Amino acid sequence: MGTCVAKLFALLCAFLLYRTPPSIQAEKHSLYYIYTALSKPVNLPGVYEFTAMGLLDDTQIDYYNSKEQRNIPKQTWMKEKMPEDYWEEDTKLRKDKERWIKKNIDSLMKCMKQNESDLHVLQWRHGCEVEQQGSEPKRIDEYCYDGEDFLSFDYKESQWVTPVDTDLKSKWKWDNVPILKQHTAGYLKMECVDWLKKFREYGDEELRKPSPPDVHMFARKSRNETQLKLICMVTGFYAKDTMMTIRKYRTGLPENEIKSTGIRPNPDGTFQIQKSVEISEDEEVEYDCFLFHTTLKEPIIIKWGNQSSYTYI
Known part of the structure; x- marks a missing residue:
């Protein structure tokens, strides 16, 4: 399973070494959503019990936190292109995911017999990458607990997998919930790629402004x-x-x-x-x-x- 830390922004293109420029490498585009939940509140500015953000090509497109409880656009084109009912519906989905991930962090702490006075962090990242037209997308749905890889979804096998040294109780529990596997596989198969294409079309004017660097x-x-x-x-x-x-x-x-x-x-x-x-x-x-x-x-x-x-x- 890949690292749970958000990817660094910049993957360099090929260098131009001679007078005639070679053709530009095929673009790689990605859409990821990252959710972070804390087991208890911390008194630090800008740090919330739950946050969620969408990243299109490593650029933040929306944001939600447990204090404001409202999903907001982070790009002008997102605000202009997406209707008001999209943000209302997406706010409801963020609240559902907040309850879901908070419920799971509580279950993990009990399963591992951890002290409730200690701070624990559960992160969830899901999304997709497309390198070039016609290629098979890369599909990701993975969880980290206290900074360690914990659980991921094997899209091809339609099952949850864990590192060797991880407690398997959550895997067995989730494998016995068919609707969860169906929803996860369904989103990764089509919905994520469809939204990636749609967002790329909506943001194309902004992301490729004609003004030269x-x-x-x-x-x-x-x-x-x-x-x-x-x-x-x-x-x-x-x-x-x-x-x-x-x-x-x-x-x-x-x-x-x-x-x-x-x-x-x-x-x-x-x-x-x-x-x-x-x-x-x-x-x-x-x-x-x-x-x-x-x-x-x-x-x-x-x-x-x-x-x-x-x-x-």
Whole structure:
């Protein structure tokens, strides 16, 4: 079973190393819902007994917590595209799931004879991933208890499975509830993929805005006094299908010479990435930052020569 921790945002695209850009890799899209329940309240700001969130391509699209008890959109396009009765119905579903997961955390504590005064956490993640059109989707329904893999649903075999060292009582109990297996398999088979496609269509204008990314190239002093750190930064893009590299005389530098931050989210829902390379301060060489993005008809090239001034950051 895969890790129960939410996935990190950025899986990098292939690097562009030569003058002719290769074709962009096939997109991978995902829709996951993550529910987290605590066995008791904690007096910490922003921490609730129960939270739920939806993630489309690692971007939060809705959110619910046990205090406000209302599912709210986290993206403008979700608010605009989904009717009011969708949010009313989804709030009811979140409340049902809150009761369900709280009931199960109580059962687990009793089954494992744990002290009620201690804090315990039950997490549930379910959803799907589609790598390319026509491929078999990846379907996930899994539970973690106190940070450890606890239970997952084997979609192909239509049964619950547990790690070897996990108490099997819950598995046996759930395997004897046919309606639960039918509901889980039914959601994973069609409903999740259908919603993934629908949300992707609804959010396509926002996720792939035609405005080009901002590309900047600058340098700063390296720790080595005779060298500069040459940095290429791209920010303000939506779709993560981005190929960017630093080139020397229009030829991409070897990957092992370039350091990358990876693709990171901006507060406004866009993404950014920085790549850097160490160069000699007196090197009279033409470098450039080469970017190709799905919103562009042709690459963006920002040149940087041997300049007399550079930026401190």
